[in-house]
Amino acid sequence: MELPVSDVGxxxxxxxxxxxxxxxxxxxxxxxxxxxxxxxxxxxxxxxTATAAGDNEATQGDDTGSIPESFYTNGGLKLRVVWTISSLIAGATRHYLLREIVKEHPTLEQVALTDAHGQGTLSMGRDQIREFRDKPLAAAAAANRTQVPACNMKLRYAPMLELSDGTRIQGATLVVIKPVGEAGGIGGGRKELDEFVADAFDGPYREAVSALSKRRTYLLEMNGF
Known part of the structure; x- marks a missing residue:
């Protein structure tokens, strides 16, 4: 299924x-x-490869995977938080919209809800759909979306990421999120989560994820909302 527009501007x-x-x-x-x-x-x-060449954020930091101090003071971290919250809200809104579809199609075993711009994908397999049917959905207060639980986040950053086809991504950032208390997310362990992250995107973005996964990891926590 495909939505006509992306959720996050x-x-x-x-x-x-x-x-x-x-x-x-x-x-x-x-x-x-x-x-x-x-x-x-x-x-x-x-x-x-990740390099420190270029302009804007790409002029900050080094090639060791460390995030420069300016990242925290010039709005870099705030921007990533906005991306994260906006993406989670988009996913939770799509999830809420699937209630009637799942209810009306008892033989449904897999769902992938994307958008025409290719920005985001909500995915549910057989086990997720079974859980969706069996457990009550927690709706967010005063919002037509599912409540997002408290989460742990792993953030990796490169001032400049140059891919094998010559594409350059400035301020490249990878954020991996799972609920607090979950060992690996997606109903499995660390291996399943790593495979999910590695296979999340196609083409050059798959390569970008692989390169960023080798960078230093920064841990963040977020309350449910």
Whole structure:
């Protein structure tokens, strides 16, 4: 199923992609973002690398995976929080909309709800749909969406990510989210979560996730909303 428009508004040139798995509530979510994407005119032979060249955020930090101090003071972290919350709200809203569809189609075993712009995907497999049917849905107060539980987040960042086709992503960011208390998310362990993250996106964005996954990890927590 495909929605006609994306849920999260972004400025021109900004990269934002997300994929979330829900059962009766959020199980896992992965977000890939960048403040600017420069498309390559011709393919390059080099593998994906993170460098500190370029402008804007790409002039900050080093190539060790450390986030520069300016990231916290110039609005960089705030922007990533906005991306994260907006993507989770988008996923929770789509999840809420699926109530009647799942109810009216008892033989349904898999759902992938995307949008025409390819920004986000809500995914539910057989186990998630069974849980969705069996457990009561917790709706957010005064909002037509599912409540998002308290979550742990792993953030990885590269000032500049250059992919093998020459595409450059400035301020490249990978956020992996799972509810507090869940060992691995998506109803499984660490291996299942790692596989979900690695396979979340196609093409150059799959390569971007692989490169960012090797960067230093920063842990964040978020209350439910």
């Amino acid at each position: 972004t400025d021109d040139g900004v990269l934002l992609r997300w994929k979330a798995v829900f059962g009766s509530t959020l199980q896992s979510c992965v977000i890939l973002g960048g403040t600017r994407v420069d498309r390559a005119a011709a393919p390059a032979a080099a593998a994906a």
